[in-house]
Structures are given as structure tokens and as C-alpha cells.
Amino acid sequence: xxxxxxxxxxxxxxxxxxxxxxxxxxxxxxxxxxxxxxxxxxxxxxxxxxxxxxxxxxxxxxxxxxxxxxxxxxxxxxxxxxxxxxxxxxxxxxxxxxxxxxxxxxxxxxxxxxxxxxxxxxxxxxxxxxxxxxxxxxxxxxxxxxxxxxxxxxxxxxxxxxxxxxxxxxxxxxxxxxxxxxxxxxxxxxxxxxxxxxxxxxxxxxxxxxxxxxxxxxxxxxxxxx
Numbered sequence: 001x002x003x004x005x006x007x008x009x010x011x012x013x014x015x016x017x018x019x020x021x022x023x024x025x026x027x028x029x030x031x032x033x034x035x036x037x038x039x040x041x042x043x044x045x046x047x048x049x050x051x052x053x054x055x056x057x058x059x060x061x062x063x064x065x066x067x068x069x070x071x072x073x074x075x076x077x078x079x080x081x082x083x084x085x086x087x088x089x090x091x092x093x094x095x096x097x098x099x100x101x102x103x104x105x106x107x108x109x110x111x112x113x114x115x116x117x118x119x120x121x122x123x124x125x126x127x128x129x130x131x132x133x134x135x136x137x138x139x140x141x142x143x144x145x146x147x148x149x150x151x152x153x154x155x156x157x158x159x160x161x162x163x164x165x166x167x168x169x170x171x172x173x174x175x176x177x178x179x180x181x182x183x184x185x186x187x188x189x190x191x192x193x194x195x196x197x198x199x200x201x202x203x204x205x206x207x208x209x210x211x212x213x214x215x216x217x218x219x220x221x222x223x224x225x226x
Contacts, residue, residue, distance in 0.1 A: 020044050024107045025072035025203040029211070030115025035103060039064045043082055045071035053078040055085075062090055063097040067116070069105045072200035076225050079199050080124050087122075106203060117207060121221045128226040129190045145188040148175075150205050152196035158182065176208055183217060192224040 022042055039061040046052035053074055060066060068086060070079050090096055101120040108115030125132050129147055133139060147159035156175050158168040160182045170178045191209065193202055213219050 022069045022071045023073060024069065024105055024114075025200045026109050027106045027115055027117070027203060027207040028108075029110050030106060030108045030117065030207070032103065032116040032118065033108070033111065033113070035065050035067065035101075035116055037064050037100075038067050040067045040069060040105075041086060043068070043070040043074060043079055045073045047073070051078060053082065055082045057086065057089075060086075062093045062095050063100055065100050066090065066102045067105045068102060068119075070199050072198060072203070074199045075195065076193055076197050076199065076202055077195040080126070080195075080225050083119075084124050087119075104203065106207075117203065117210070123222050125222060125224045126195075126226075127224060129192050129222075129224045131226075132222075132224060145190060146179075146182065147190045147192060148179075148209065149192040150194060150197060150201070152194040154197075154201060154205075156205075172205065172208070175205070176212065179209070179212060183212060187216065188218050188220050190220045190222065190224065192226060195225050 020042075022044060039059050041055065041057040041060050044054040044056065046054065066086070068083065070083070087102065090100075090102065101118055103116040103118050103120075106115045106117060128149075144162055146161075147157075149157040149159070151157070154172055156170045156172065158170060158175070158178060160166060160168070163182045168178050168182070189209065189212075191206065193205075210219060
């Protein structure tokens with residue numbers, strides 16, 4: 001527990017010292033509650049400037065676990081290029097530690113403390129999954145896969161090629177129940193997010209859907225931002 005409070009103190013000190021704050025995205029539950037041997041990066045939001053985003057990575061150490069603190073007000077269009085940049089820096093480093101992971105730092109409201117979502121092996125594609133697979137015919141998903149599209153107004157579409165109905169329209173409140181109706185026949189889930197969504201929208205939906213992952217259900221490491 002002392003390590004968790006230390007992380008909070010570091011974030012608070014940095015914010016005050018530089019007169020900047022990061023509003024962490026909120027999640028209702030996190031399986032990961034403590035991480036040791038860490039170094040932080042920050043993605044700041046500037047409400048006084050349109051489309052303003054600032055990455056501070058000067059405290060990152062490549063051999064440690066990275067805690068990426070993304071302001072929840074940023075859109076995916078703003079945040080994802082910087083997140084991808086950080087991933088590539090670590091993946092391509094000659095000094096990297098294969099056991100070191102990458103995590104998004106979140107505010108776990110159920111525990112009133114920090115929670116973390118790992119994204120080490122996630123590959124972000126700036127296009128929809130349908131466009132991606134149309135261009136890469138050798139990588140087409142199986143008929144037992146499912147596509148989830150989250151639009152900018154949080155309207156959610158579930159596409160299930162081997163189920164009836166083929167398309168299910170839902171929302172954040174009902175998406176888990178709707179997924180459970182079709183998920184027994186599903187092996188891989190592909191996530192698509194509108195680039196106008198905020199990082200809070202993204203983390204909220206992703207944490208919900210990750211809660212369904214088990215031995216028979218795999219959430220694809222390929223995520224699509226369109």
C-alpha cells in the first residue's frame with residue numbers, strides 16, 4: 001500500500017511544481033492495484049488552447065514499468081499518437097527489460113485509490129478494423145470473431161458474423177449484457193473507437209470489456225482508432 005501512496009505523492013508533487021495537473025480517468029474496478037519498479041510519463045491537457053496536448057517523458061527509465069498518466073479530457077486523436085510514440089521508444093530500445101510493462105494509471109473509484117490497466121502489447125491502428133482487414137486479406141478474422149465499434153456519442157455497435165442478429169445496437173449501460181448473449185460463440189473481440197472519444201470514454205469502455213476476458217474469450221491486442 002505504501003508504494004501506491006508514494007505514486008500519488010509523486011504525481012501531486014510534479015503537478016504542483018510545474019503548475020500542471022493530470023485528471024486521471026475513472027474506472028469502477030481494477031484487477032491491478034499495485035506496481036513496483038516504476039517510472040512515469042504524463043500527457044497534459046490545456047483547456048485554454050484547442051487541441052493542446054503536452055507529453056512529458058523526462059522521468060522514464062526504459063528498464064522499469066512505465067506508468068502513463070493521461071488526462072481524461074484528451075481525445076483519442078490527441079493522445080494515441082503520443083502513446084504509440086512511447087510504445088515504440090520502449091520496444092526499439094537496446095536496453096529494454098522484457099519483463100517491464102506499460103500501464104495506464106487510473107482512479108479506481110471502488111477503492112478510492114489508484115488502479116492500472118496494462119497496454120504493453122496493444123498495437124493501435126489509425127483506421128477501422130474493417131478497413132485494416134480489407135487491406136490485409138491474409139489477416140482476415142474468423143467468423144467466430146466479434147467487432148465492437150464505439151462512436152463519439154458512446155453509441156456502441158456489436159457486429160457478430162456468426163450470430164443472429166448480425167448487428168446489435170447498444171450503449172455503455174447495456175453492452176456487457178448484450179455481449180454475454182453472443183460471446184459463447186466468440187473467440188476474439190476486436191475493439192474500434194472513434195477518435196473523437198475522450199480518454200475517459202476509452203478507458204471506461206475498455207475496462208468494462210476486459211472484465212469479460214477468460215480462457216475462451218480473447219480481447220485482440222490490435223485496437224482501431226478511426
